[in-house]
Amino acid sequence: MKASDFSLDTLFRANARLHSGSEAVVDGTQRLSYAELDERVDHLAHWLVARGIAPGDRIALLLTDGAPYLTAVLACGRIGAIAVLLNWRLAPGEISWIMGNAEPVMTLHNPRFSDLLAQSDTGERIEVDEGHDPQGQFETIVSGEEDKPLILPALPDTRALYMMYTSGTTGRPKGCMQSGSAVASSALGFSVRRHFAAQERLLSTNPMFHVVGMQQVAAMLACGGTCVFAGRDDDSAAILELLHRENCTTSSAFPQISFPWQAMNPVRDGVMPLQKYTGGAGMGKPQIYDFMESEWDCRVVGGYGQTEICGFSTFIDYPEMLANPKSIGWPMQHVEMTILDPDGNVLPHGEEGEICMRGPSVMMGYWRNEAASEAALGHGWLRSGDLGTMDDRGLLYLLGRAKELIKTGGENVYPAEVDAVFADMPEVLDAGCAGVPDKQWGEAVKAFVVLKPDANLSREEITARFKDQIAGYKRPRYIEFVDQLPRDPLGKLLRRELSERPVTPDQAA
DSSP: OOGGGOSHHHHHHHHHHHTTTSEEEEOSSOEEEHHHHHHHHHHHHHHHHHTTOOTTOEEEEEOOSSHHHHHHHHHHHHHTOEEEEOOTTSOHHHHHHHHHHHOOSEEEEOGGGGGGGTTOOOSEEEEOOTTOOTTSHHHHHHTOOOOSOOOOOOOOSSOEEEEEEEOOTTSSOEEEEEEHHHHHHHHHHHHHHTTOOTTOEEEEOSOTTSHHHHHHHHHHHHHTOEEEEOOTTOOHHHHHHHHHHTTOOEEOOOHHHHGGGGGSOOSBTTBOOOOEEEEEOSSOOOHHHHHHHHHSOOEEEEEEEEGGGTEEEEEEEHHHHHHSTTEEEEEOTTOEEEEEOTTSOBOOTTOOEEEEEESTTSOOEETTOHHHHHHHHTTSSEEEEEEEEEOTTSOEEEEEETTOOEEETTEEEOHHHHHHHHHTOTTEEEEEEEEEEETTTEEEEEEEEEEOTTOOOOHHHHHHHHTTTSOGGGSOSEEEEOSOOOBOTTOOBOHHHHHTSOOOGGGBO
């Protein structure tokens, strides 16, 4: 088998034969076995080929999670097309820039997101109803009568399965390209490390346009388990009900979802189905982890990773998290990790440098961005941009984010994106933002603003101007008006100093 023949679709098709009658997908409107999902993927693949979709063509997906989303991703992989996974939390202008960069020939979109496409040239549009309308266009396609063998086009040895756009330090996102074999390697590594079996049932709450959501769904397809998708509008109580109703055994729900469960009678008739929980590491433990381990007998692991390596690349079990609170764990089986200096030399144990990775799940590069691809991959390793150390046991420790990344509620925010909005405000003389600790979201965006003499601008006015400019999670949650910003002799903003300033209630935006 060539490397190009190993993909997420090959894993899925193997389990469609081995576990044909087992549930593959449960969402709010339908339940599909592996055989049924495979048949729908084939029908969609037939239709796409008949429409002239060729290997390498981009198909944009602006959908809520569920059977249609998974069907579309697998169908793209089956015919060599590239799925462009769009984040429905973005503003229309951000979506428009991504669409212009990716140039998709077709867009599958949920009607509820039509407004996000108002500024975009999307090529052909196919509506995908959220309510599983049997008369809808998408349902008609995937439920077709086609029973001819799918004649696949010749596929290149290295091809992307999907592109996820990550925020850029210059304010422009980068299209991270992941091959089908990389996604499969990541899925198998996750599945093996978490001891997943065909009886596993994933409570999926992280959107599939996010690498955490995609990796865990892929891990279910690798082990023959079931993906149970929470609805986009479900609150914590509804998600807990879903967990029990579907006997979900594993999840990675963000703490803001799972933390409230403690007060919601989470153990029903002496049973808590959740047996495995995957969370973050290296930034302290949320209180919910203790509760899961002690009250639910749920095995918690923390982890570290990024979009460019298909998700989690390290794991650490909860007892080790307690003993080493700054550690992000050991590399997973499919990943090699080290600490490099700026010249690409491996540093001895204990010395501070950049966390770097290599292995079969590393990205192919950034779409149409050779300079960024070379910077990330040029030394033969994926350079994470994060500072860390490794001890003599191979245990990794995260020290800080060299790229000044702010992580809030599982999403990435680069300060340059926020600063750019302030640059267009005529009342602002100088402005900058930094990440500050936040109990609910891990980190929050705080802006520091210097107004021009005699200018007036309130926090409420600033918040209003941010609307429709960038996504809600990127907007400042706190705003502090200051006389000047700390900068070095070259004018570089000292964001670390800003992060260390106290946050007070009156600064809330």
